[in-house]
Amino acid sequence: MAETNSLDEEKKGLTDMNDSAAVEIDHDDSTVKFLNGGKGIDAKEDSGSGDISFTGLGKEELMKYADDPFWKKVRIFLFVLFWVGWLAMLIAAIVIIVLAPRCPYRPDTKWYDENTAYQVYPKSFKDSSESQSTEPSAGVGDLKGLSSKLPYFKDLGVKSLYINSFYKSGNQDNGMDVVDHKQIDSIFGTMDQFKGIRKQTKNEMRIILDFIPNHTSRNHTWFESSRKKEGEYKDYYVWAPCTQNSMPNNWLSVYGGSAWEYDSERQECYLHTYLKEEPDLNLQNPDVLRELDEIFRFWLDLGVDGFNIIGAEHLVEANSTANETLSGLPVSTTDYAYLEHTLTRNQPESVSLISRWRSIADSYATKPGKEKMLMVAATGSINETSMYYGTASKKGAHFVLTSPVDFSKPVTASNIESRIRDFLDAGQTKRAWTYGNQDESRLATKAGSKMVKAMLALQMLLPGLPVNYYGNEIGMENGNIPYADRKDILVESVSLANYDQSKSRDPYRTPMQWTSGVNAGFSVNKPWLPVNSNSVKVNVETETAYFSDRNMDETQLYAFRNLTEIREEESFQWGKTTVGTVHDSLWFKRHAEGFPGFVVLVNLGTGSQTVKMNKVADMPAQVELVFHSQYRIAEIESNLDFDKKSVSINPGQVLVFKFA
Numbered sequence: 223m224a225e226t227n228s229l230d231e232e233k234k235g236l237t238d239m240n241d242s243a244a245v246e247i248d249h250d251d252s253t254v255k256f257l258n259g260g261k262g263i264d265a266k267e268d269s270g271s272g273d274i275s276f277t278g279l280g281k282e283e284l285m286k287y288a289d290d291p292f293w294k295k296v297r298i299f300l301f302v303l304f305w306v307g308w309l310a311m312l313i314a315a316i317v318i319i320v321l322a323p324r325c326p327y328r329p330d331t332k333w334y335d336e337n338t339a340y341q342v343y344p345k346s347f348k349d350s351s352e353s354q355s356t357e358p359s360a361g362v363g364d365l366k367g368l369s370s371k372l373p374y375f376k377d378l379g380v381k382s383l384y385i386n387s388f389y390k391s392g393n394q395d396n397g398m399d400v401v402d403h404k405q406i407d408s409i410f411g412t413m414d415q416f417k418g419i420r421k422q423t424k425n426e427m428r429i430i431l432d433f434i435p436n437h438t439s440r441n442h443t444w445f446e447s448s449r450k451k452e453g454e455y456k457d458y459y460v461w462a463p464c465t466q467n468s469m470p471n472n473w474l475s476v477y478g479g480s481a482w483e484y485d486s487e488r489q490e491c492y493l494h495t496y497l498k499e500e501p502d503l504n505l506q507n508p509d510v511l512r513e514l515d516e517i518f519r520f521w522l523d524l525g526v527d528g529f530n531i532i533g534a535e536h537l538v539e540a541n542s543t544a545n546e547t548l549s550g551l552p553v554s555t556t557d558y559a560y561l562e563h564t565l566t567r568n569q570p571e572s573v574s575l576i577s578r579w580r581s582i583a584d585s586y587a588t589k590p591g592k593e594k595m596l597m598v599a600a601t602g603s604i605n606e607t608s609m610y611y612g613t614a615s616k617k618g619a620h621f622v623l624t625s626p627v628d629f630s631k632p633v634t635a636s637n638i639e640s641r642i643r644d645f646l647d648a649g650q651t652k653r654a655w656t657y658g659n660q661d662e663s664r665l666a667t668k669a670g671s672k673m674v675k676a677m678l679a680l681q682m683l684l685p686g687l688p689v690n691y692y693g694n695e696i697g698m699e700n701g702n703i704p705y706a707d708r709k710d711i712l713v714e715s716v717s718l719a720n721y722d723q724s725k726s727r728d729p730y731r732t733p734m735q736w737t738s739g740v741n742a743g744f745s746v747n748k749p750w751l752p753v754n755s756n757s758v759k760v761n762v763e764t765e766t767a768y769f770s771d772r773n774m775d776e777t778q779l780y781a782f783r784n785l786t787e788i789r790e791e792e793s794f795q796w797g798k799t800t801v802g803t804v805h806d807s808l809w810f811k812r813h814a815e816g817f818p819g820f821v822v823l824v825n826l827g828t829g830s831q832t833v834k835m836n837k838v839a840d841m842p843a844q845v846e847l848v849f850h851s852q853y854r855i856a857e858i859e860s861n862l863d864f865d866k867k868s869v870s871i872n873p874g875q876v877l878v879f880k881f882a
Contacts, residue, residue: 334621345396346750386432416524444458449485449492472561477558535600596621597619621652788820820848827873
């Protein structure tokens with residue numbers, strides 16, 4: 223009874239607390255009581271029973287607060303504040319979008335739009351022999367030797383390696399007279415060695431090979447069957463009725479003389495655009511095309527990234543045996559230039575074949591970075607050569623190999639400007655810039671050693687893909703090949719009295735000059751062709767030695783490496799190009815919107831020139847000099863103000879300016 227009275231008194235005491243709020247905790251019976259202004263809010267926890275009871279505000283009590291003027295004002299204020307804040311953030315976002323700098327435009331470039339390619343003639347690049355030998359491969363460059371020089375390409379900044387034909391051949395035309403398109407000639411090595419190179423370069427370099435669809439060797443099994451008229455091989459090549467003394471027409475070989483050769487077994491003539499040892503395939507025969515498609519896929523399946531399609535302009539001839547018209551040029555009747563070649567060169571069907579192989583290449587582009595590239599070499603006007611790009615619906619080659627300089631004309635600023643402008647006006651920025659190959663005179667011989675850096679700057683910094691022929695980066699010149707050492711089939715059989723080295727391709731194929739030592743470091747054996755006599759001074763070892771870059775006039779390699787690096791700038795990758803001349807110098811500007819721009823100045827004259835650069839190329843006065851072909855940037859003033867001073871530039875020198 224006493225306990226009951228005590229609880230009643232406690233409840234009565236709590237009820238009397240009408241004007242204050244309190245919280246009371248009774249530690250003895252674990253009871254928590256909440257008192258709020260006497261409104262009767264309480265919670266009780268009974269540790270004995272585990273029951274919890276809670277009594278909150280009722281509906282009527284809540285409505286009293288909802289109707290209270292003070293709380294109405296609070297709600298309205300918060301509602302207005304929310305929408306004002308939301309509108310402010312929306313306006314701020316719009317202002318930021320409109321006024322903030324936009325991300326600069328970046329086109330969807332592929333690896334072949336960005337890389338620098340290096341062309342290797344494998345027979346002359348590096349022989350891996352470690353001791354004297356009498357084997358046929360002794361003194362001949364090979365795949366193992368090429369593999370040993372992969373760090374050299376990395377040091378140059380080269381990311382695409384173009385390897386000339388190493389296929390099993392008839393040994394008449396250094397790999398171009400193919401006997402088996404799916405085998406590597408034993409003098410170069412093995413398929414496992416090629417796969418090893420592919421594995422070594424997989425994440426660092428692209429591999430480009432020759433694809434030779436125009437012809438095969440006369441020793442190919444296809445031709446042996448065709449001359450016997452065996453089964454499907456009967457029409458694998460281009461045959462025409464003739465006699466031994468009467469050719470089907472006046473068509474000429476690229477190397478001179480009739481393009482037809484009489485075959486005594488078949489008693490007909492076969493067509494050969496090149497050597498008589500290289501009969502032309504009949505590329506209008508579906509069976510032949512299926513064979514070539516299979517070869518194309520074979521190398522793509524091995525991880526090859528692209529091809530140079532050899533003889534693209536000669537793939538298909540007109541369906542006619544009519545004579546070609548005379549060119550009117552004052553040359554021999556057996557010279558290729560004697561005819562116009564309207565029936566045997568740049569036929570629309572040849573372009574269709576390029577499109578056929580482009581489709582196969584594109585089918586291998588399964589994801590970004592896996593794209594395959596095709597390039598071709600073709601002569602003729604811009605309109606003629608641009609055919610090989612195909613159309614929007616029927617794509618052709620990615621690049622047409624072209625020289626940025628027409629060496630048949632004087633190498634002047636105005637002539638080069640005109641040539642570049644013609645390409646730009648025609649929208650021809652997808653050119654693969656090259657200064658020759660195994661069949662053409664070397665750059666240093668054509669342009670002169672003092673102009674090599676100037677030529678390299680054009681090749682590397684104009685829009686397109688630079689393809690450097692081995693040795694041009696160090697200024698190698700044509701070799702001097704004595705009569706006894708000649709190897710080219712074009713002059714192999716001529717007599718000493720009739721030997722004309724200018725008609726031979728040997729001088730363009732001399733071994734790579736690695737060192738100033740024996741055989742220029744190319745081989746421990748006698749090289750297959752004599753090493754150039756200037757290899758003592760012109761070689762990689764000398765040009766990469768300590769302090770070599772102090773004498774910049776003698777060092778080409780320094781320029782090549784720096785130009786490769788500069789080319790990686792966005793403006794040189796896809797920037798707009800403008801070109802002009804000032805005095806005897808050529809200038810061109812490359813600028814991609816949103817990125818630093820560049821102006822390249824090249825003195826192509828014979829004397830020093832002083833140029834007011836603030837009057838040239840619509841460029842700002844304050845610029846940074848990022849390349850000088852004669853001086854290291856660290857050793858000269860590089861932050862320039864053209865409002866204060868002009869620029870002095872010597873013959874053959876190249877300057878590259880960077881502006882914001």
